Amino acid sequence: MDFTLNQDQEMLKTSVDRYFADCPEDKNPAEMWAEFAELGWLAMPFSEDVGGYGSSIIESCMLTEAMGRNNINSPFLSSTLLAGKLLESAPASDIRESLLSALLAGEQQCSVALFENSYADTLENLNCKAEKTSEGWTLSGRKVLVDNPAANSIIVIAQTGTNADSLNAFVVSADHTDLQKQILALMDETQVQNLAFNEVKLPASACLFPEGGAANALQMVMNESIIALAAEAQGAMDALLKTTVEYTRGRKQFGVAIGSFQALQHRMVDMFTHAEMTRAMILRAQCAVLDKDANLPMIVAALKALVGKKSRQLAEEAVQLHGGMGVSEEMPIGRYLRRIMMIDASFGNADIQRRRYCQLRYDSVA
Amino acid sequence: MHAKFSPEELAFQAEVRNFLSTHFTPELAARIHEPSTFKEATIEWQKLLDNQGWAANGWPVEHGGCPWTATQKYIYSSELAAAGAPDVMPMGIKMVAPVLYSYGSDEQKARFLPITKRSDIWWCQGYSEPGAGSDLAALKTRAVLDGDHYVVSGSKIWTTYAQYADWMFCLVKTATEGRAQQSISFLLIDMKSAGISVSPIISIDGDHHLNEVHLDNVRVPVENRIGDENKGWEYAKALLNYERTALSGVAYCKRMVRDIEQLMQGSHSGFGLSSSDDIKARLADIEIDLMALEYLELSVLNKLDKGKAPGMESSLLKLVGTELQQALQKLRWDVTGGFAGVTEPGTTGIAPSEYLTQSHQIRREYMFGRAATIYGGSNEVQKNIIAKVGLGL
Numbered sequence: 001m002d003f004t005l006n007q008d009q010e011m012l013k014t015s016v017d018r019y020f021a022d023c024p025e026d027k028n029p030a031e032m033w034a035e036f037a038e039l040g041w042l043a044m045p046f047s048e049d050v051g052g053y054g055s056s057i058i059e060s061c062m063l064t065e066a067m068g069r070n071n072i073n074s075p076f077l078s079s080t081l082l083a084g085k086l087l088e089s090a091p092a093s094d095i096r097e098s099l100l101s102a103l104l105a106g107e108q109q110c111s112v113a114l115f116e117n118s119y120a121d122t123l124e125n126l127n128c129k130a131e132k133t134s135e136g137w138t139l140s141g142r143k144v145l146v147d148n149p150a151a152n153s154i155i156v157i158a159q160t161g162t163n164a165d166s167l168n169a170f171v172v173s174a175d176h177t178d179l180q181k182q183i184l185a186l187m188d189e190t191q192v193q194n195l196a197f198n199e200v201k202l203p204a205s206a207c208l209f210p211e212g213g214a215a216n217a218l219q220m221v222m223n224e225s226i227i228a229l230a231a232e233a234q235g236a237m238d239a240l241l242k243t244t245v246e247y248t249r250g251r252k253q254f255g256v257a258i259g260s261f262q263a264l265q266h267r268m269v270d271m272f273t274h275a276e277m278t279r280a281m282i283l284r285a286q287c288a289v290l291d292k293d294a295n296l297p298m299i300v301a302a303l304k305a306l307v308g309k310k311s312r313q314l315a316e317e318a319v320q321l322h323g324g325m326g327v328s329e330e331m332p333i334g335r336y337l338r339r340i341m342m343i344d345a346s347f348g349n350a351d352i353q354r355r356r357y358c359q360l361r362y363d364s365v366a
Numbered sequence: 367m368h369a370k371f372s373p374e375e376l377a378f379q380a381e382v383r384n385f386l387s388t389h390f391t392p393e394l395a396a397r398i399h400e401p402s403t404f405k406e407a408t409i410e411w412q413k414l415l416d417n418q419g420w421a422a423n424g425w426p427v428e429h430g431g432c433p434w435t436a437t438q439k440y441i442y443s444s445e446l447a448a449a450g451a452p453d454v455m456p457m458g459i460k461m462v463a464p465v466l467y468s469y470g471s472d473e474q475k476a477r478f479l480p481i482t483k484r485s486d487i488w489w490c491q492g493y494s495e496p497g498a499g500s501d502l503a504a505l506k507t508r509a510v511l512d513g514d515h516y517v518v519s520g521s522k523i524w525t526t527y528a529q530y531a532d533w534m535f536c537l538v539k540t541a542t543e544g545r546a547q548q549s550i551s552f553l554l555i556d557m558k559s560a561g562i563s564v565s566p567i568i569s570i571d572g573d574h575h576l577n578e579v580h581l582d583n584v585r586v587p588v589e590n591r592i593g594d595e596n597k598g599w600e601y602a603k604a605l606l607n608y609e610r611t612a613l614s615g616v617a618y619c620k621r622m623v624r625d626i627e628q629l630m631q632g633s634h635s636g637f638g639l640s641s642s643d644d645i646k647a648r649l650a651d652i653e654i655d656l657m658a659l660e661y662l663e664l665s666v667l668n669k670l671d672k673g674k675a676p677g678m679e680s681s682l683l684k685l686v687g688t689e690l691q692q693a694l695q696k697l698r699w700d701v702t703g704g705f706a707g708v709t710e711p712g713t714t715g716i717a718p719s720e721y722l723t724q725s726h727q728i729r730r731e732y733m734f735g736r737a738a739t740i741y742g743g744s745n746e747v748q749k750n751i752i753a754k755v756g757l758g759l
Contacts, residue, residue, distance in 0.1 A: 001369050001437040003668045058367055245757050265753035266746070269685075272756060276682060277655065280662035287369035287661075302654040357654065358646045362630075 003283060005058070012055075013062050015039075020066040029150075032074065037106025042080055046088055050100050057224055057289045061231035061282065068235025071335055073190050075109050077232070078147035082225045083110035083155050086169060089217040090208040095171055099153060111151035112169075113143035113195055114218075119345050120352050123157075123167065123215060128197065130158040130170055136204040139170060139197040149174075149183045149193040156197070157218065160211065167215045169208040176200065188339040223300045226347050227285045230307040233343045234282060236336045237275045237311050240318040243333070244268060247322055264321060271317050274310035281306050301357040308343075308350030315340045369664075371437065379441045386449040389414050395450060399727070401573065405488070405530045412454050412485035422459050422483045429467050429475070430483050436667035447617030457526070458482045458489035461605060462535040465552065469593040469601050478554070492522040492536030492555070492579060493602070499524075500747050502537070503546040503599065507581060509538035509553060516540070516553065516591070518584045524741070528564045528577035531557050537602055540595050552598035554590040561585075571733035604675075606743065614687030615738075616660050622694040623653055629701045645701055652693050659686050678755040681748040688738040688745060695735040698728050706732075 005013065019039070023032070036042050045060050046052025060081055067074055084103045087110070090096050102108035115121045116128060128141030139158060146154065156170045172179065180196040209217065245268060248259030258264055285303045288296045315337040319326035326333050344350060371379065390411070397407035415421040423442065425431030434442070446453055454460070463482055466475055481487050498505040507520025518538055528534070534555045541549035555562070561584040567576040593601055626649060666679045699706050706728040739745045753759040 001371065001375075001440070001664065001668075003367055003369075003665055005367065245759065249759065259759045262750070262753075265757070265759050266749045268757055268759065269749040269752045272752060273682065273686060276662060277658040277686065280660075280665060281654075281658040283665060284369070284657060284661040287367065290368050291370045299657070302657050305650075306654050306658060354647060354650050354654070358643070358650050361650065361653070362627075362646050 003287075009058055009062070012059055016041075016062050016066045020070040020072060023070060023072060025071060027072075029074070032072075033106055033109070036074070036076065037104075041076070042084075042106050043104040045081060045085065046100070046104060050088055050097075051104050057227055057286050060224070060228045061286065064228040064232040065235040068232035068237075068339075069239045071236070071239070071332060071339065073188070073339075075111070075148040075151070077225060077228055078111050079103065079109040079151060081228050082147075082221055083112045083151075083153075085221040085224065086112060086155060086214075086217060087208070089221065090169070090214075091210065093205065093208070095205050096208065099171065102152075108152040109148060109150060110153045110155060111146055111148045113146040113154050113156045113172075115145050116142055117144065119145060120348055122348070122356075123218065126157060126159060126167065128156065128158040130156075130160050130168060130202075130207070132160070133201075135201070137170060137202040137207060139172070139200040139202055141197050143195045143197075145184075145192045146195055147190075147192055149181070149191050154195070155208070156195075157214065165215055166212045167218065168212065169214045169218070170202055170206045171208065172197075172200065172202065172206065186342060188342040189335075190342070219297065222347065223296055224289060226300050226304050227282065227289065229343055229346060230278070230282050230285070230303050233307050233311040233340055234275070234278050236340055236343075237271075237278060237314050240315055240333065240336050241268070241271050241275055243331075244271065244318045244321050247325070251323075267317055267321065271314045274314045278307050278310050298357060298360040301353045301360060304347065305350045305353035305357060308353065311340045312344055312350075371441070375437055375441060378438055379445065382442055382445040383449075385418055386445060386451055389418075390449055390451040398452060405527075408452070408455060409485050409488075411452070412459075415454065416484055421454055421485065422463065424460065425463060425479075425483070426467060429463075429479050436664070436671040440664060440667060443617045444620070447621045450621060454485075455488070455527070457491050457531075457535075458485070458487065461491060462489050462554075465535070465592055465601050465605050468604070469552075473589070474554075474592065487532040488527070488530045490525050490528040490531035490534045490557075490579075492525060492534045494522065494524045496521055496523050496578075500744050503550070505537055505539060505550065507536070507538045509540050509551060509586070511540075511588070512585075514588050515585045516588060518553070518555065518581045518586055520581050522579040522581070523577075524567070525564075525577045525579045526575055528557070528579050529566065529574065533557060534579065535592075537598050540598075544596075547599040548596050550598040550602075551595050552592040552601050553586055554592065555581075555584065555586050556590075559584045559586065569734055570736070571730040573730060573734065575734070614659065614663050614683035615691050616656065616663055616687065619652075619656050619659075619687070619690050619694055622691070622698060623649070623656070626694065626698050626701055629698065645697070648697055652690055652697065655686070656690055659683070659690060662686070678752055681743075681751045682756075684742060685745050685748045685752070691738050692735055695728075695732040699732045702728060 040053065041063060043052045044055045048054050064077060080103065084100065087096050087100050099110060103110055116126060128143060131138045139156060141158065143156060152174050154172045154174055156172050157167055158170060160166045160168045178198065178200045180198065182194040184192050184194065186192060208214065245259065248264055248268070249257050251258050281303045285299050288299045293299065318333050319337060322331060322333055325331050394407060394411060397403040398411060412421055420432065422430050423432040423434055427433050443453065459482060463479060466478055482489065493502060495505045495507060507518060507522065509516040509518045522536065534557055536553045536555050537550050538553050539549055540551040561582040563580045565578050566574045567578060568574055569576055630645065663683055666676060666683060670676060702725065706725040708722065708725050711722050
């Protein structure tokens with residue numbers, strides 16, 4: 001057991017933290033993406049075989065945590081960690097190699113189309129269908145809440161048969177003429193899209209995995225993406241706690257700083273506890289990935305349940321302790337709260353994750 | 367970064383497990399559990415641990431401690447809890463000993479450390495007073511110098527197992543002026559001294575753990591003072607952080623989770639009344655927090671390994687750990703469907719009297735468990751410490 005970062009990780013952390021601390025909130029997304037590519041961050045989580053640097057979940061979380069702390073939206077998680085890593089886990093093919101090289105170079109972005117009703121969907125209840133034809137595949141169905149409408153390609157998760165294990169992944173170009181799109185703006189200032197596939201024709205090469213081979217790969221990249229998302233929430237929690245403590249030290253009422261009141265101090269200690277418990281749980285999940293722990297799905301469900309509950313409690317407290325300023329859009333508190341709420345919803349919120357945890361943990365118990 | 371055990375650590379785990387399975391017998395466990403044999407059985411158990419070299423594992427190696435890493439300490443306490451085996455009574459080995467080896471004179475170390483390690487003496491802690499609980503520095507027990515003795519008068523309260531104790535380590539007031547924190551000294555007092563009387567306090571679990579200790583002109587040799595006069599607060603404060611780190615009770619909580627699972631499965635027929643989704647959801651919430659607390663503790667242990675002293679983190683561990691302990695004690699009571707409320711089985715044989723031992727334990731641990739958020743510095747005091755030290759408020 002050893003929780004220390006190695007020297008390379010320490011150095012990366014320093015440069016990541018510096019980059020995001022200096023990054024203006026309204027920075028042009030294309031410019032930022034080009035800088036990510038230049039810094040090597042878009043290639044970092046991939047194996048050396050595909051031109052990456054072979055970094056782990058630790059490095060990925062450093063990036064998302066710094067983004068969360070500085071309230072910066074980026075397709076890094078959806079394009080690099082989810083879509084990119086899913087592509088990487090597919091067997092070699094021309095489409096995989098060309099997409100991966102464009103992703104790693106920052107020339108393109110990609111997104112995974114997974115959910116069909118809401119973030120509450122699970123891999124077992126997906127209905128989108130891909131039928132094999134003489135020329136290739138025909139895709140039918142609907143996908144909702146697909147990240148990043150700016151993505152150049154979409155990886156659509158669909159059933160190729162009737163049983164739950166027959167999931168596969170299909171690359172669809174975002175400008176495919178038969179694709180119906182509806183772009184939605186979310187309260188955290190990101191955009192998503194709903195997609196309808198009405199017998200969309202795809203070439204045979206669009207299919208990424210051998211028969212039914214996508215489920216395990218998808219589960220693994222989703223697990224790691226959820227951990228990185230939790231790290232983003234962690235960054236936001238740390239920022240909210242810091243600004244709340246600073247605010248209560250400066251704000252005077254009844255002739256004293258309100259931070260001197262015990263009732264408020266204890267509430268801030270609760271916030272601190274939420275942040276430290278989340279950090280510890282992320283550490284646990286990271287170790288489970290690195291140690292190839294068979295309980296990873298259960299640990300990730302526990303992490304997502306914990307981070308959803310604690311980050312929202314912390315953010316709501318941050319609003320409360322800022323008083324009137326907390327409900328004013330002048331302060332960044334509201335933005336953090338909105339992002340934290342969307343993070344909780346993504347991939348299934350705390351209630352859904354707890355149910356998943358109960359199934360994985362107690363189904364063998366009476 | 368990794369959380370895996372090395373082959374050496376796995377071998378250590380096997381060694382601890384093997385020792386426990388051969389030495390911590392069900393017969394010994396039952397005698398520790400039974401109030402009338404508790405003291406002798408506890409001493410017997412601690413001597414078994416000491417023969418193995420593990421009783422004082424946290425001490426510096428030159429005094430008989432073990433050169434264990436954080437991982438080994440974690441393995442050791444996890445295996446103890448898994449076997450249901452108690453760790454040593456904290457008052458001697460974990461509480462007074464660190465003060466002795468950190469601040470005691472060579473004579474004091476030679477006199478007290480070996481007998482403490484061997485469990486040849488039983489210690490109790492004389493800190494709280496009727497007028498000084500959370501505000502410990504307000505203590506009033508006076509120690510007045512008279513030749514080469516202090517004359518000590520006052521009252522100590524909530525003194526755990528004072529009825530068994532041979533010695534008490536005690537905070538006393540040795541100055542009447544200046545800051546309260548700079549007028550306190552750390553004394554070791556022989557419980558057989560003239561002028562000491564112990565009166566029991568029966569706690570809400572019906573048992574006698576707690577006492578009030580009265581000191582009436584008790585003569586204590588000056589050589590029994592640890593370190594300098596009026597510096598006792600400093601010594602005690604340094605030690606409190608060690609005490610609190612030990613109070614998170616992760617290993618105890620894990621054993622409680624297993625207990626509750628067994629009750630839910632109904633393997634103890636007669637219980638197994640509630641394995642509903644509501645109970646599972648409650649247990650899941652606790653277990654998820656426990657998963658996080660375990661790694662919070664491990665990361666603190668990792669820091670200690672690198673030579674850092676525990677600070678505010680120990681308050682955080684105490685705070686979260688004791689809340690989870692209570693949540694589990696409450697849930698375990700609830701899953702028995704009221705059975706744990708039975709104190710007498712009756713004599714007709716219709717009621718399943720074989721569950722009575724378990725129901726006693728479930729009820730007692732719940733009731734006395736309420737004290738966990740009060741002792742070692744109440745959780746509200748811990749929050750004050752975190753606000754000050756951790757948040758700079």
